[in-house]
Amino acid sequence: MHFRTNHWALLVIHIKEKEFHMYDSLRSKHRADIPQYVDELKRYLKGKHIDADKWPLRYLDPCPQ
Structure with a gap:
């Protein structure tokens, strides 16, 4: 995803x-x-028979600038 600047x-x-x-x-x-x-991705994966409802979202650091 690209955001401003x-x-x-x-x-x-x-x-x-x-x-x-x-x-x-x-x-x-x-x-x-x-x-x-x-x-949205969880709904998509459910359609592919992958139950991702309880998968956590992790913000990883360090992240390249």
């Missing part, structure tokens, strides 16, 4: 670890839209 974010689905990993160039953990993206 030089800000970017990457949301990774870790199937083996059963987690969502978030990399954010500004390290902002209070964005309301990120959990919405995760919810």
Whole structure:
């Protein structure tokens, strides 16, 4: 995802670890839209017979700038 100016974010689905990993160039953990993206991905995965409802969202640090 690209945001204004030089800000970017990457949301990774870790199937083996059963987690969502978030990399954010500004390290902002209070964005309301990120959990919405995760919810959409959970619905998508459910359609693929993968139950990700309880998978945590982890904000990983350090993150490249």
